Amino acid sequence: MKINILGGGPAGLYAAYLLKRSNPSALVNVYEQNDANTTFGFGVVFSDEALEFLRANDEETLEAITQGLETWRDIEVRIHGERIVIDGVGFTAIARLRLLDILRERALSVGVHLHHQCIVKDLAEMDDADLVIGADGVNSLVRQTYEEHFGTSIEYLNNHFAWFGATRAFPRLTQTFKAAPDGFFNAHHYRYTPDMSTFLVEVDPATFERAGLGRMSEEDSRRYCENVFAEELDGASLVVNKSMWRRFPKISNRKWSVGKYVIIGDALRTAHFSIGSGTRLALEDAQALMQAIAAHPHDVPAALTRFEAARRPVVEKIVSAANRSADWYEDFPQHMQLPALEFAKNYISRSGRIDPERLKANSPGFSSQYEAWRAGSAHS
Numbered sequence: 001m002k003i004n005i006l007g008g009g010p011a012g013l014y015a016a017y018l019l020k021r022s023n024p025s026a027l028v029n030v031y032e033q034n035d036a037n038t039t040f041g042f043g044v045v046f047s048d049e050a051l052e053f054l055r056a057n058d059e060e061t062l063e064a065i066t067q068g069l070e071t072w073r074d075i076e077v078r079i080h081g082e083r084i085v086i087d088g089v090g091f092t093a094i095a096r097l098r099l100l101d102i103l104r105e106r107a108l109s110v111g112v113h114l115h116h117q118c119i120v121k122d123l124a125e126m127d128d129a130d131l132v133i134g135a136d137g138v139n140s141l142v143r144q145t146y147e148e149h150f151g152t153s154i155e156y157l158n159n160h161f162a163w164f165g166a167t168r169a170f171p172r173l174t175q176t177f178k179a180a181p182d183g184f185f186n187a188h189h190y191r192y193t194p195d196m197s198t199f200l201v202e203v204d205p206a207t208f209e210r211a212g213l214g215r216m217s218e219e220d221s222r223r224y225c226e227n228v229f230a231e232e233l234d235g236a237s238l239v240v241n242k243s244m245w246r247r248f249p250k251i252s253n254r255k256w257s258v259g260k261y262v263i264i265g266d267a268l269r270t271a272h273f274s275i276g277s278g279t280r281l282a283l284e285d286a287q288a289l290m291q292a293i294a295a296h297p298h299d300v301p302a303a304l305t306r307f308e309a310a311r312r313p314v315v316e317k318i319v320s321a322a323n324r325s326a327d328w329y330e331d332f333p334q335h336m337q338l339p340a341l342e343f344a345k346n347y348i349s350r351s352g353r354i355d356p357e358r359l360k361a362n363s364p365g366f367s368s369q370y371e372a373w374r375a376g377s378a379h380s
């Protein structure tokens, strides 16, 4: 069997590894436009237990990733000058480059052929295979080539974001919300190594316009954001890596495969970064695809049908939580009118996955603080 994979991000590399491992006689190629030291962004987070799905079938990869993780048990919300800790909301983080290194090593160890600095411009270049996997991210060539067959829908959120790094570590995943002279700013910031953090800045459309962010160079907007978040950065700098302002695309597809072509990872669907699930979904797609191919080793279309049937319900559940979270961020300036503790409660409940009972069980410290404040404000 010959398998061509377009895209050497988490989805493509992990699919390559698993497919070659389960089918050693297969010829598996990965085509990636970047070299091995280049990627976009900085670190990514995984929600607590998000990688546990690896344990049953791939403890070695889980171990390798776990060794590179920064972990914490609580998150922090900063608003109206207050810092509110919400206990029991565990996350872990890793540098994107480190994660890609690990996945590349795994793929090479089983005999995958990795072709770096190889931009595929036409799918005809990939066609000499029994299976072609589009793991080529949000601007997927595979998806765009067969857009009508896949039934692609893309909806852009209104807020703009820019993905920076910061030259300092924050103790935990922190969400900072600020009112500044030009408008309303949010930063998602968390460390992904002992001395570096992701620092993702998000603004609503009115703020984006008023601040003139769309007209700034990458360097000017870096400096502008450094100024807005000077207190949080506390002398540290923001750094750039293709940190242009973008709107997040909500991507979905009516069909996940067309003949021998299948799309996985962000090419298939996106999940808003605020719930930290995109990379995990990409890795899970790879695993589900490998299992479907193992069940139908001589019938690619049947395997791809099985892949979609098994995976779609799981994906839809996570994506709808991600969409609810994204909708909450779209209105974050309005939410900022709430008092600090009410805001934090509203924030943590935003995706609909945490009801009051679950909040009490998971976050007893925050729940007591919130209840005490409510009781106090009812009597004042």
Ligand SMILES: Cc1cc2nc3c(=O)[nH]c(=O)nc-3n(C[C@H](O)[C@H](O)[C@H](O)COP(=O)(O)OP(=O)(O)OC[C@H]3O[C@@H](n4cnc5c(N)ncnc54)[C@H](O)[C@@H]3O)c2cc1C
Pocket: 006, 007, 008, 009, 010, 011, 012, 031, 032, 033, 034, 041, 043, 044, 045, 046, 118, 119, 120, 121, 135, 136, 137, 138, 139, 140, 141, 161, 163, 200, 264, 265, 266, 267, 273, 276, 277, 278, 279, 280, 282
């Ligand atoms: C701002 C932001 C923050 C995020 N934060 C998190 C987070 O905290 N946690 C999390 O889990 N997820 C996060 N994500 C999502 C995560 O980055 C993606 O879900 C994940 O990278 C998807 O992996 P992928 O392999 O499908 O796609 P990608 O990582 O996009 O990889 C696709 C690869 O294909 C290559 N490629 C594309 N076209 C071609 C071509 N024509 N020829 C050759 N190569 C090509 C690209 O160079 C790239 O390496 C975030 C996303 C954004 C935008």
